[in-house]
Amino acid sequence: MSWRKLSACAHLGALDMGEWIHAYIRKKNFRVDVILGNALIDVYCKCGEAAFDVFHGLAVKNIFCWNSIIVGLGMNGYGEEAIDIFISMEKKNIKPDGVTFDGHLSGCSHSGLVSAGRRYFS
Incomplete structure (x- = not known):
C-alpha cells in the first residue's frame, strides 16, 4: 500500500x-x-x-490530518503556521484531542512562542 x-x-x-x-x-x-x-x-x-x-x-480532513499538519509544522519550526492551522481547525468546529494540543504546544515551544501556546490553556 x-x-x-x-x-x-x-x-x-x-x-x-x-x-x-x-x-x-x-x-x-x-x-x-x-x-x-x-x-x-x-x-x-x-x-x-x-x-x-x-x-x-x-x-x-479528519482529526488525523489536522494533527499531522500541526505536529509536522511545529516540529520543523513553523510554529506560527501551526498556530494558524490550529485556529482554522477550531473555526471549522473540529474538536482538538490530546495529540492536537501536544503538537500545538510543541510547535509553540520549538518556535519560541510559549506565551502563545499558554493562551490556549488559560
Missing part, C-alpha cells in the same frame, strides 16, 4: 522517495483519501517541507 511506503519515507527522512511516490499517485490518478492524504502530509512535514498543498487539497 502506498501509505505504508510514504510512512516509511517520513520516518527515514527520504523526501526524494516520498516525492516520487506522490508523483506516481498523481500520474495513476489514485484517489487521495484521508489515509493517503495523512501519509503525504506526514512525509512532507517530517522531511522539512511545508505540506500545505496536500493538506488544503484534501476534500475531507
Whole structure:
C-alpha cells in the first residue's frame, strides 16, 4: 500500500522517495483519501517541507490530518503556521484531542512562542 511506503519515507527522512511516490499517485490518478492524504502530509512535514498543498487539497480532513499538519509544522519550526492551522481547525468546529494540543504546544515551544501556546490553556 502506498501509505505504508510514504510512512516509511517520513520516518527515514527520504523526501526524494516520498516525492516520487506522490508523483506516481498523481500520474495513476489514485484517489487521495484521508489515509493517503495523512501519509503525504506526514512525509512532507517530517522531511522539512511545508505540506500545505496536500493538506488544503484534501476534500475531507479528519482529526488525523489536522494533527499531522500541526505536529509536522511545529516540529520543523513553523510554529506560527501551526498556530494558524490550529485556529482554522477550531473555526471549522473540529474538536482538538490530546495529540492536537501536544503538537500545538510543541510547535509553540520549538518556535519560541510559549506565551502563545499558554493562551490556549488559560
